[in-house]
Amino acid sequence: MAINDSLDAIFNNALWNICYLVVLVGLSAYGIHRYSIIFLFLKHRNIVPKAAGKFAELPKVTVQLPVFNEFFVIRRLLKAVGNLDYPMDRLQIQVLDDSTDETTDIAAAEVEKLRERGFDISLLHRVNREGFKAGALADGLLETAGDFIFILDADFVPPPDVLKNCVHHFTDPSIGMVQTRWGHLNRSHSLLTRAQAMFLDGHLLLEQTARSRSGRFFNFNGTAGMWRRECIVDAGGWHHDTLTEDLDLSYRAQLRGWKFRFLPDVVVPAELPTDMNGFKSQQHRWTKGSIQTCLKLLPAVWREKLPLLIKLEATAHLTSNFGYLLLLLLCILILPQSHAAHGGWAQTLLVDIPIFLATTVSITTFYIVAQRHLNPKSWTRDFLLMPMLLALAIGMSVNNARGVLEALFKRPSEFTRTPKYGQETTLLGRSRKAHYLPIRSLLPAVEILFALYFSFCTWDAVKSGSWSTVPFLLLFLVGFTYVSAKSIGFWIKRPGSVLAPAGDAVAGT
Secondary structure (H helix, E strand, O other): OHHHHHHHHHHOOHHHHHHHHHHHHHHHHHHHHHHHHHHHHHHHOOOOOOOOOOOOOOOOEEEEEEEOOOOOOHHHHHHHHOOOOOOHHHEEEEEEEOOOOOHHHHHHHHHHHHHHOOOEEEEEEOOOOOOHHHHHHHHHHOOOOOOEEEEOOOOEOOOOOHHHHHHHHHHOOOEEEEEEEEEEOOHHHOHHHHHHHHHHHHHHHHHHHHHHHOOOOOOOOOOOEEEEHHHHHHOOOOOOOOOOHHHHHHHHHHHOOOEEEEEEEEEEEEOOOOOHHHHHHHHHHHHHHHHHHHHHHHHHHHHOOOOHHHHHHHHHHHHOOHHHHHHHHHHHHHHHHHOOOOOHHHHHHHHHHHHHHHHHHHHHHHHHHHHHHHOOOOHHHHHOOHHHHHHHHHHOHHHHHHHHHHHHOOOOOOOOOOOOOOOOEEOOOOOHHHHOOOOOOOHHHHHHHHHHHHHHHHHHHHHOOOHHHHHHHHHHHHHHHHHHHHHHHHHHOOOOOOOEEOOOOOOOO
């Protein structure tokens, strides 16, 4: 009782309520925007994009494969590319390899096999990684023979008909880019991959469909999309001053008047990160890069003569990751606010319920709509994952808020690859993760502190009889506990052996 009295004396101040309310209003604004995306998706979901016509003669297409240390998946990628259903005399393949490990040797052997089959394929190996992925794409563009460029990351497995499904949309001369939807090779691998798949399905189905079909700006997702070469050049080419070169070029191209098209029914499957450190690295890069692009291009969006709704949507899109910074502030403010004076039923009716509908309910609705559309017969199983999805988003707030702050303070960082291990990997030791060791970081320690903090918050809520807040506090507790535990788990059982892709000879075996 004395502890509660002391906390009340410290925190019983209107300032905490004001700060808390400001943060929640900011999160609610993004929640309302999420509802607008749902509305636009439902409004336009039956408007299927169709090619304006068909090329009488298929144009030449260059397939670019940017690669960096993709030891486990490079063979799978090149075998899939070798199965593309497109005339050989109309197809050029570039392996843009910046690798510093055995990937280059494996790629060279596979490239030679494809060359013997008659493919126009080249291995362009750089030794300096200047500009990272954007630099590799820019260098490759100088040697492209195709009028259209299909870009594919190493962990993707393109279906044979993907080029033909994309290229005819460019019979409309205003189309600058066509994006396909990502599938998930290892969706059922673990709880983490199932949650990631739901996150990506929401973005790739709802957001991309809603934006593309309503005339809003949307972005190339960095892979599994086809560009008109003229569009890339006209927009200024690939820049490497942000970590999201895809988002950057997308906005510059659309500001130049080019139109983009999203094809949700053309699916290119890919491998999801299977470990927490890889997932965090990917999310940090996407979050930081999006804020870098926001700072770079949002002023240009507002200077253009564009409809107000397009400017507002672009603003919400480019600033959306600021939500992680607001979420982190919410985490800090929860305990002080719980001991501040409450406005009774009036506050509950006018503030608490509307904010709950704008935040938690909007997120749940967003991802359920996506799963309901993609999996009409089995979406209820994914509904049961919603608490874990919310907890994971909360647990990632420290990692992603760091990305936002690094972008705001212009702290430089490398383009860090996301480790992928391949469905065809043969396990030679205790863990397939031995080949790629994550960078040691203090971030899990911060996440552990937040887990302890929310343990106390939950205990405090139980002691004070605030039972309605306990389920929400448990989401925070579970989220930070899960993310921190999965992050440090790799180092607790550090693997002591390496792997080789299936089919590789291993010394001594």
